[in-house]
Amino acid sequence: VTYLNRVAESLTGWSHQDALEQPLDAVFRIINEDTRRPVESPATRALRQGIVVGLANHTLLVGKDGVERPIDDSAAPIRDDNGVVSGCVLIFRDVSERRQWEKREAARMLSARLLASIVESSDDAIISKTLDGVIQSWNAAAERLFGYTSSEAIGRHISLVIPPDRIAEEDHIIATLKAGTRIEHFETERMRKDGQRILVSLTVSPIKDDD
Numbered sequence: 001v002t003y004l005n006r007v008a009e010s011l012t013g014w015s016h017q018d019a020l021e022q023p024l025d026a027v028f029r030i031i032n033e034d035t036r037r038p039v040e041s042p043a044t045r046a047l048r049q050g051i052v053v054g055l056a057n058h059t060l061l062v063g064k065d066g067v068e069r070p071i072d073d074s075a076a077p078i079r080d081d082n083g084v085v086s087g088c089v090l091i092f093r094d095v096s097e098r099r100q101w102e103k104r105e106a107a108r109m110l111s112a113r114l115l116a117s118i119v120e121s122s123d124d125a126i127i128s129k130t131l132d133g134v135i136q137s138w139n140a141a142a143e144r145l146f147g148y149t150s151s152e153a154i155g156r157h158i159s160l161v162i163p164p165d166r167i168a169e170e171d172h173i174i175a176t177l178k179a180g181t182r183i184e185h186f187e188t189e190r191m192r193k194d195g196q197r198i199l200v201s202l203t204v205s206p207i208k209d210d211d
Contacts, residue, residue, distance in 0.1 A: 001027050002087070011071070011094055013064030028090065033058040033070065046075035046088045061092065070099040128207070131174060133158045145200075147193030161190045163197055177206045 001019045004027075009015055012027055019027045030039045042053035055073045062068055073092030077085045119126045125142035129135050135158055138150040146153070146161050153160060162170060166189060176183055183204040190200050 008092070011061060011063065011069060011092065013067070024090075027064075028092075029062040030055075030071070031060050031062060031068075033060050041090070042073060042075040043088045043090045046077045047085060050077045050079075050085045052076045055092070070095050127153075127158070129158050131178060133170060133174065135160070145192075145198070146190070152193075161192075163189055163191045166190075173202075173204055177204060180206050180208065182206065 001022050001024055004012070004014065004016045004019050009019075012019070014022070014027050024041060024043055028041055028043070030041065031037060032039050039055075039059055042055050045051075045053045053075050055071070059071060059073075060068045061071045071092045072095045073090060075088050075090045078087040078089060080086045119137075119139050122139060123141055125145040126137075126139045127135060127142050128137040135153050135156055138148070138153040142153070143149055148160065158170060159167060169188060173183060173186075183202065186202040186204070188200060188202060189197050191197050
């Protein structure tokens with residue numbers, strides 16, 4: 001090590017003075033977040049091959065004080081006047097906030113996939129719609145109950161399965177949903193694709209965004 005800037009000092013825990021002449025692996029200790037095994041420094045490869053090298057994902061920098069930080073980095077070779085590699089510059093940044101966001105998004109996606117699996121495998125017909133009554137999702141049980149495939153139902157108004165003399169119920173349902181209130185076991189009639197009327201018990205729940 002011949003130079004550290006202030007950010008590098010902060011992230012590694014080494015002062016510029018203490019790091020001078022130290023082996024890079026002693027100052028810049030990196031491990032894989034999942035396996036916990038040491039990771040080869042991109043600087044080593046940049047020096048060996050004379051190319052710009054980026055760091056693999058899920059790499060942690062272990063500071064002098066033992067604090068671990070997810071980082072992004074790259075190394076670029078330094079060449080002298082004759083084009084010979086004489087050193088390299090290692091650039092790295094703390095990506096803790098981005099990694100936390102990625103983990104939250106991954107957890108959210110896992111929850112969404114789990115919920116989708118539950119919905120799709122349910123024996124109950126489960127339908128989602130906009131506040132304007134446009135159908136957005138239609139599970140396999142809804143296909144069996146009403147006779148419409150998901151491709152036939154999605155994008156159409158929910159009145160598709162409501163008997164003409166029951167249309168007024170939808171206004172009541174929408175008003176209740178807009179108020180953020182759940183409708184529990186509302187017994188009514190709905191209509192299959194073949195025109196057959198069926199008795200159903202509806203539970204209608206509002207979906208709320210972050211606000």
